[in-house]
Amino acid sequence: MLPITLGIDDRLTAFQIFLASLAFLVVAPDALAAPRKPLTDSEVLERLPQRAADPVARELGELRAAAASASTNPVPAARLAQAYFDLALARGDPRYVGYAEAVVARFGEPMPAGLRQVRGLLRQYRHDFDGALADFAAVVAADPELAEAHAWRAAIFLVRADYGAAEQECVHLERLGRKGLAGGCRGLALAYGGQLDAAARILQKTLESSTDPGNRLWLLTRLGEVAAWSGKPALAERHFRDALRLGRDDVYLLAAWGDFLLDSGRNDEVLKDLAGWEAADSLLLRLAEAEAKLGRSNASRLAQALADRFAAARARGDDTHMAEEARFRLRLRKDVGAALRLAVDNYRVQREPRDARVLLEAAIAAGDAAAARPVRDWLESSGFEDAVLRRLGQESALGIRR
Amino acid sequence: MKWRGWLIALFLLLSPPVLAHKASDSYLMLDVQGREITGQWDIALRDIDFALGLDVDGNGEITWGELRARHAGIDAWALGRLALDRGGACELQVADHLVDSHTDGAYAVLKLAGRCPSSAGELKLNYRLLFDLDGLHRGLLRLGLDGVTQTAVLAPDRSEQRFAAGEVSRLAQFGQYLVEGIWHIWIGFDHILFLLSLLLPAVLVHEARRWRGVASFRVALVEVLWVVTAFTVAHSITLSLAALGLIELPSRLVEAAIAASVVLAAANNLKPLVERRRWLVAFCFGLIHGFGFASVLAELGLPQETLVLSLLGFNLGVEIGQLAIVAVFLPVAYLLRNTPFYRRGVFVGGSLATLAIALVWFVERAFDLKLISG
Numbered sequence: 001m002l003p004i005t006l007g008i009d010d011r012l013t014a015f016q017i018f019l020a021s022l023a024f025l026v027v028a029p030d031a032l033a034a035p036r037k038p039l040t041d042s043e044v045l046e047r048l049p050q051r052a053a054d055p056v057a058r059e060l061g062e063l064r065a066a067a068a069s070a071s072t073n074p075v076p077a078a079r080l081a082q083a084y085f086d087l088a089l090a091r092g093d094p095r096y097v098g099y100a101e102a103v104v105a106r107f108g109e110p111m112p113a114g115l116r117q118v119r120g121l122l123r124q125y126r127h128d129f130d131g132a133l134a135d136f137a138a139v140v141a142a143d144p145e146l147a148e149a150h151a152w153r154a155a156i157f158l159v160r161a162d163y164g165a166a167e168q169e170c171v172h173l174e175r176l177g178r179k180g181l182a183g184g185c186r187g188l189a190l191a192y193g194g195q196l197d198a199a200a201r202i203l204q205k206t207l208e209s210s211t212d213p214g215n216r217l218w219l220l221t222r223l224g225e226v227a228a229w230s231g232k233p234a235l236a237e238r239h240f241r242d243a244l245r246l247g248r249d250d251v252y253l254l255a256a257w258g259d260f261l262l263d264s265g266r267n268d269e270v271l272k273d274l275a276g277w278e279a280a281d282s283l284l285l286r287l288a289e290a291e292a293k294l295g296r297s298n299a300s301r302l303a304q305a306l307a308d309r310f311a312a313a314r315a316r317g318d319d320t321h322m323a324e325e326a327r328f329r330l331r332l333r334k335d336v337g338a339a340l341r342l343a344v345d346n347y348r349v350q351r352e353p354r355d356a357r358v359l360l361e362a363a364i365a366a367g368d369a370a371a372a373r374p375v376r377d378w379l380e381s382s383g384f385e386d387a388v389l390r391r392l393g394q395e396s397a398l399g400i401r402r
Numbered sequence: 403m404k405w406r407g408w409l410i411a412l413f414l415l416l417s418p419p420v421l422a423h424k425a426s427d428s429y430l431m432l433d434v435q436g437r438e439i440t441g442q443w444d445i446a447l448r449d450i451d452f453a454l455g456l457d458v459d460g461n462g463e464i465t466w467g468e469l470r471a472r473h474a475g476i477d478a479w480a481l482g483r484l485a486l487d488r489g490g491a492c493e494l495q496v497a498d499h500l501v502d503s504h505t506d507g508a509y510a511v512l513k514l515a516g517r518c519p520s521s522a523g524e525l526k527l528n529y530r531l532l533f534d535l536d537g538l539h540r541g542l543l544r545l546g547l548d549g550v551t552q553t554a555v556l557a558p559d560r561s562e563q564r565f566a567a568g569e570v571s572r573l574a575q576f577g578q579y580l581v582e583g584i585w586h587i588w589i590g591f592d593h594i595l596f597l598l599s600l601l602l603p604a605v606l607v608h609e610a611r612r613w614r615g616v617a618s619f620r621v622a623l624v625e626v627l628w629v630v631t632a633f634t635v636a637h638s639i640t641l642s643l644a645a646l647g648l649i650e651l652p653s654r655l656v657e658a659a660i661a662a663s664v665v666l667a668a669a670n671n672l673k674p675l676v677e678r679r680r681w682l683v684a685f686c687f688g689l690i691h692g693f694g695f696a697s698v699l700a701e702l703g704l705p706q707e708t709l710v711l712s713l714l715g716f717n718l719g720v721e722i723g724q725l726a727i728v729a730v731f732l733p734v735a736y737l738l739r740n741t742p743f744y745r746r747g748v749f750v751g752g753s754l755a756t757l758a759i760a761l762v763w764f765v766e767r768a769f770d771l772k773l774i775s776g
Contacts, residue, residue, distance in 0.1 A: 034502070035442070035444075035500035035501065035502040035511040036500055036501060036502070037499075037500050037501070038466035038501060040466065041465060041466050041467030041470065042465055042466070042467060043465060043466045044463045044464070044465050045447055045464050045465065045466055045469060045501055045508040046447040046448060046451075046463070046464040046507050046508040047462060047463055047464075048448060048451060048457060048462045048463070048464065049448075050462060051457075051460055051461060051462035052457065052460035052462075053460060054462075091423065092423050093423035094423060094424060094425040094538060095423070095424075095425060095426050095448070095536065095538075097425070097538055098425055098426055098536035098537050098538030098539055099452075099535065099536055099537075100537075101536070101537025101538055102533070102534060102535050102536050102537040104537070105537050105558070122537075278421070279421055279422055279423040280423055281422065281423070281424075284422075305422070305505070308422075308505050309422050309424060309505060312422070312424060312427070312505055313424070315427075315542055315555075316425065316427055316540040316542060316555055317540070317555050317557075318425070
């Protein structure tokens with residue numbers, strides 16, 4: 001996490017704030033707009049995400065050194081790239097994805113299976129789903145021990161709402177005797193396919209036999225989502241809290257927990273539990289929504305920061321934020337037309353329940369029944385049981401502008 | 403420091419900046435005019451630290467001192483990963499080092515200067531910064547090539563790009579300067595206030611020490627046309643002379659004189675000295691305002707190859723901007739001309755307010771002080 005709360009916290013007195021502002025104005029009069037020349041050598045320009053002595057930095061340093069000392073050996077390189085990728089997901093910081101990309105890119109074709117697996121992860125992160133599926137397929141063909149590739153293939157098929165293909169991958173995992181992965185795979189496939197009770201049972205059973213904290217966090221997060229879809233908020237909260245109690249950074253968990261709180265109208269708790277996570281776009285979105293619902297003046301500042309980030313992403317040709325930008329346009333900017341366009345485009349690429357939801361909401365706001373037809377078709381064919389989505393689906397069919 | 407700056411600084415201090423986690427970008431702005439290259443390259447400190455290691459004391463903070471000590475190394479590293487070619491390899495140097503902030507934190511700013519072997523032809527650019535360390539790094543390029551701006555995203559698979567020169571669409575250039583002209587009259591409050599001060603009495607006649615409304619719209623329209631035309635002709639003359647480099651005046655003098663013209667125009671409404679030949683006033687002071695427009699145009703930069711066309715576009719833009727103001731002002735003023743609201747509130751009150759503001763401007767500009775304006 002970036003130390004973005006650098007200036008102020010509750011403990012500062014008004015006098016300290018006054019002194020700090022004087023110092024700030026003296027030290028950095030035009031710090032904010034244009035290029036400038038700092039006045040003193042001691043002025044701190046940037047705080048790095050970690051110090052060299054921090055455990056994460058030390059571990060990365062060791063992996064980097066190992067990869068560097070055997071630059072043609074793919075094993076330490078794959079380990080380093082995987083560590084970067086994990087850190088990117090934990091902190092929501094895409095720079096680490098770029099570092100992993102560069103490590104992988106040093107090796108040519110044919111790529112060894114371990115490294116190719118990481119490349120698959122990176123490709124799915126960039127929404128190059130076809131490329132990722134091909135990489136994962138090659139990985140399991142070359143080394144059946146790398147069964148995780150089946151799980152990733154299943155995840156991509158689920159994102160594309162291709163439940164039959166996902167089911168096939170789960171079957172592979174069962175045949176390989178990978179019970180934990182198979183349980184997660186099957187549980188998620190059942191949930192997205194609409195059978196929430198059966199999904200919860202399998203995920204719960206898998207959780208009971210799992211000891212790895214990373215796996216437990218993932219299973220608990222998914223259990224929380226499934227419980228929320230099933231209309232069991234108390235159970236969902238218990239799962240989410242169990243996951244949070246593991247004390248591991250995980251942006252996906254915090255986003256799911258934030259959505260749960262937002263849906264329950266518990267906006268204050270969003271601000272409390274996601275505090276300090278503004279650097280991650282997806283969490284900034286949840287924070288901005290909570291501030292807006294509370295009518296806080298800070299909401300417009302956060303919304304502007306989000307707008308800047310979407311603009312910056314577009315400037316570099318990055319279109320992986322469509323679902324979140326659609327939600328931003330709809331809920332914070334009330335720009336229904338842009339929201340619907342983004343939601344429709346996003347649904348062509350990603351078809352998870354949250355993608356379905358933003359498309360339904362945008363279509364209802366725009367009074368455009370036709371735009372939401374793919375989601376209604378999915379609701380019908382999958383039998384997805386979430387009451388909120390079912391209600392939105394019916395409402396969207398009316399095509400009346402709200 | 404200006405008061406607006408203080409407010410922004412205080413606001414930002416009370417709410418710390420919302421820094422982003424974003425993929426790495428550098429911002430490369432280059433301006434190539436013939437042989438000459440100027441430019442600016444913003445590179446994130448975090449990226450430089452990842453490539454070269456800036457945090458010498460390992461405390462997780464990068465200070466100006468730590469950065470400054472590594473400037474030579476940073477220059478060699480960055481310039482070794484950027485190549486420009488125009489009729490042969492261009493020389494490139496770092497002329498100055500600054501810092502700036504973007505959405506994800508602090509950046510080193512390298513001011514660039516250089517020279518190419520040829521003053522014409524395509525420009526080839528090769529960019530490889532950080533690609534060996536960060537596969538998602540992108541260089542966001544804004545290139546002005548002989549006055550035409552182009553943008554590009556530089557990526558590992560698009561690290562070398564070619565930019566064609568000399569294909570200036572004359573119409574596009576004309577349109578661009580037209581829009582700039584409109585824009586600059588709208589944001590130039592001193593020009594607008596001067597014009598309005600002259601226009602306010604156009605719907606009134608001063609007789610026997612009293613103001614009354616004009617008899618017909620035609621009378622007001624004719625008066626306005628005289629004033630606007632005279633102002634236009636005058637500032638077109640000086641704008642062209644200054645833009646072509648035939649006359650040059652110190653900008654402080656020009657700015658102060660513009661403020662003085664607003665003072666006098668407003669004062670004339672309160673205690674009329676010039677009543678009938680207001681167009682003459684508009685003409686004389688219009689000459690001064692033309693120099694003001696010229697300084698704006700100088701900041702924009704006039705492309706040599708389409709000089710006259712761009713100048714014409716800018717001038718026409720200023721006219722269109724003016725006419726838009728007149729088109730809104732005149733009908734409303736005409737309808738209200740016999741009301742006390744217009745005579746007292748708008749005419750007298752407006753002139754008084756204008757006078758006050760313009761006086762402050764004048765003092766600020768003449769004596770180089772900062773009182774209120776930001």
